[in-house]
Amino acid sequence: MSLMELTLRNVRRNFRIYTIYLLAMIAGVVIHFTFSSLMFKEDILSAMRNSANFQTGVMIASAAIFLFIIFFILYANSFFMKQRKKEIGLYLLLGMSESQVTRMLFYETIALGAVSLVSGILLGGLLSKWFGMLLMKLMEYDQTVSLSFPIEAIGTTVAVVLAIAVIISVQNLVMSRRVQLVELFRAKAAMEKPPRISAWLALLAVLLLGEAYGLIIAGRGSYMWVNHAQLSLALVAAGIIAGTWLFFRQFTGWMLLRLQKRARYFEGNQMLWTSALRFRTRSSAMNLSFITLFSAALILLTSFVAINYSVQFTATAANLPNDIAFESLGSGKDKELDQLIRSSTEHPVTDYRALEAIRVTPGTGMESAFENAEYFETEPLLVPQSVYQAFIEFRGDEERVQLSGNEAVALSQGRDMSVSYSRDDAPAFPIQSGSNAIELSIVALKDYALLGWASDPLTSMSKKPAVLVVTDEVYNSLRQGGAEVRTYHIYEIEDAGNAEQLSAQVHAVVKEANPNAYYSSFSDVYSKQIEGSSLMLFSAAFLAVIALFTLASVIYFNQLREATEEQRQYSILRKIGVQHRHIVSTIRKQLLFVFAPPLVLGLLHSWLIIDSYILESVQGYEHITGIIAGTMLAYFLIYFLLYSSAVNVYSRIVNRKP
Template sequence: MSLLDLTIRNVKRNFRLYTIYLFSMITGVIIQFTFSSLMYNEDIMDALQNRGNFQTGVAIASVVVFIFIIFFILYANSFFMRQRKKEFGMYLLYGLSERQITVMVFYETLFISAISLVTGVLLGGLLSKLFGMLLMNLMQYDQVISLSFPVQAMLSTAGLFFLLALIISVQSYIMVNRVQLTELFHAKQRSEKPVRVSAVIAIFSLLLLGMAFALISSGKGSTFWQDYATWSMIAVTIGIIGGTYLFFRQFAGWLLQALSRHKSYHEGNTVLWTSSLRFQIRGNTLNLTFISLFSAAIMMLMCFMTINYKVQFDAVGRNLPNHIAFQSLEQATNAKIDDLIKSSKHEITFHLTHEGLVVSPVTDMHMAVDNPEYYTSDILLVSQRTYNELIAKRGHKQSVKLQGNEAVTLSQGSDFPKRYAPGEQSSFTVRTDTETTFKLTEKKDYAYLGWASDPEDSMIKKPAVFVISDAAYQDMSGHADTKSFEIYGIGDARNAEELSKQVHAIVTQTPGAYYSSFADVYSKQIEGSSLMLFSSGFLALIAIFALASVIYFKQLREATDERQQYSILRKIGVDNRQMKNVIRKQLLFVFFPPLVLGVLHSWFIINYYILDSVQGFPGLTGMVWGIMGVYFLIYLLFYVSSTNIYYKIVNEND
């Protein structure tokens, strides 16, 4: 019998063992091919405004997805190799060399990869239309996506999975060479010893987790993060990772030990489901720690990307609040631009010509704005009347009322906007031909002019703007240079890219002239955030399948090892209902703590470091809980399916 014949018989004989492996490979091919095909879909390319950025983003994301698939499949392969050690021992005993076993495994991998590739490409092609429509919906583009099987995507997917087959073969060869023949025969006969637990270390694990949660909940404005950011980050990392590890290594073992000492321990079925858990703690600590941290990472990834996507629609308008705004030029040039806008398909909703005073700061700009490096070096002073006129046109409730030397600084994007109480107002001095000191009554997260923009380079810098009282503006008018701006509101500003390019070309003929357009950034931001959310969804999908595989393989191995113990329980009279109850409780102890810790880790970080930064955007907290709720339902499905698989395995005939 040739190695190829032996390989085919082996796959047939172990088909159930290969089912999850085959399913994992098919899933990987579907995701890789579907994702790659987006880059070559002509309908999608026609709809995009920034094709180069999209193709670069998809290429990078494809590499990340494939790397994730590699680790996912390698984990599955390492499980199969451990499960088949006794089988390989028989092959070695019958005279097969390690090289021949590796060749046989390579044939098996090629066989499964071929099936996965054909099936995955067919299903991926069918799903590419659905995912393409989903991507267009995220980008809010009304584009019909046709069904396609791009040759480039098929060739790249086939090449990547052939490379994966080679990597798997190398891993298999290493694993076969590192194990002795005697170990192969006794690979499944090893038993774990209960880990030694300490009440002190168990409590210490809770203290580590508590320390991490306390530091996170203190907020980024606290002394810990302002003055000791590096040490705080190290402490949180140690607290989360070390605390989680010790929680499962010591606290879980200590809790099970405490249950075993309780007077009701031998009542009911407590002794049945806790006894095996005590022996599994040593081997499960890393798995449970990984599941907790991995769950937290999945939830944080999806929450962050979804929040980023939701915020972008409103954030573009906050960063560039004017549909078109530019520094006033010569009268003839201004008239030319005005005629150009009027002749376009975009209706003019309003047109204002506003004036401001250009002054130099004397006081450190950090007092007025966050990240002064993003702002121009000079400050533009606008009067209360001028500012409120524009705000009324926008329909925003951001008007101000000032008197005397009061001023409001516009620090759009500030993490710490603040309204100063009387007596707490900071002094800020500016220079014209003389120095003037203002009392800052508020640092407002709002923009009057917004970022200067470019159709190609997006956002560049933003003017530093103070709003001052009409009386103060009048007093300073003769002591500072003035600068005027033309501000337009137009219809369908989202699709004004072509108009913006034409206006920008005219304005930039004057070096250093300010220009800002909503359309320059909108398509880039929306397409970019949509692609990031879309890519994250694919990564999360792969991650969930990887997590499911970790859980499935762990339960499959433990159920197989404990089949004899459950056989004894059946012989002493434990019925099926009681056995299912024991399995449910045993697996609940394995599933529930990682889920709780994963949710806690992700919620604390998301709540105190993401949601706190976007408090002005409604509905985000509910969305975060919705994502966590969906993850909980998926995790619940894992639990139910694992209990069923566990029960079926332990009830198989020996």
């Protein structure tokens, strides 16, 4: 019998054993083809306003997804090979060489790879249409996505499958050469010793996690974070990492030990599942710790990008509150630009206003008035309170100010939240206007923009005007003293988000007349921000689901391996009269004890950080809590599905004859 015939016979005879491994490979191909085909779909590319950036983003995300696919399939193959050690040992005993065994395994990989390639591409093509429509909906584009199988995506998927086949073959070769023949037959006989449990180390796990949680809940305004930020960060990181590891290495073992000392330990099936778990705590501690920490990081990432997407529409409007705004270039150019803007039939003008401001020179650093001062122009603009109030009323915003004397409000847009000062604590901000010098008292820093970021159709945002609102008396006094007065023309137009072409025309005229003149357009940023945040959300969610599925699968495959090793023990239990329902109940409790702690700790780690730091920065968006709840619910469902599947497969394995 040739190696090829032996390979095909093995696949047919043991197809049930190959099912889990085959499904893992099909899942990897489906994921890769689904995502990579989005990069080559003409329907999607034609709708994109920044297709080059989109393709680059998808390419980077595809590389990250490919790494997780490799990890997932290699782990599945490792599980698959461990299940076949006895079979491989028999082949070697019968005289087959290691190279022949390796070739046989390579043929099996190619056969399974071919099946997974065809199946994965067909399923991936269907899913790519659905995901493409979802992406278009996220970007708010009314674009139909057709069912297609881009040849470029097929080519990259074939290359990926071949690469996986080669990597798996190398893994199989290493595994078969690294283990001695006698070990292949005794692979299942090795029994792990339970670790030594210390009540003090179990208590230390609780203290470390409690210390980290306490610092997180205290928030950024607490004494430790304000005065010792780096130390606080180090304590939180050390507490969560070390506390999580000790939780799985010592605290869970201590809990199991306490259960064994209970008077009711021998009642029901408690003895069966606790004794089995005690022998697994040493080997599973590192895996469960890594899964917990990485899962928490993934939930944080997904929640952050989901929040970023949900506030992007509002944030873009806050960053660029004016549809088109530019600095006066003289009566001739201003008239030309006015005619150009009003001649647009697709974007008719709905409102026009002129804003007058005084440009001054600061007498001190800008940091006292503007947070992240490097993003602002170095020469502030003064606007009178009455003009500011008129703009507020027109926009319908609730950002009124009431000033007197030399009081001023800094429009420090981009802060997490606005802040007000009492008269005694208000920072002094000296300014110079011509020969006049005055010291303003900054009574408030507002997260608000009167003039938005300067923008460019190609490079998006550049700098923000630094605007100070002062009393009408201060403003008029400086104006009459020969201050440098600037005028800004502000237009509101219909469908401003899609006015890229009009913006490019106006921008060209402005920069031709004065390259340093201020120009701002909502459309210059809107499409880039929405497309970028949509792709980031789509990619992060896709990656997070794959990563969580991969990490949960580590637990899944570990439990199936343990099920194979415990077949004989469960066979003995059946022979001495333990009923089937008691065995199933034991398996459920045993696996719940393995699946639940990473789930609970991962959710707890991430929720505390999200609640204390992210939600605090985006107050006023009520729907964000629902987004985070949805993210965590998806995380829970993935683990629950794998837990349920593991219980069913575990039960079937232990009920087979060893």
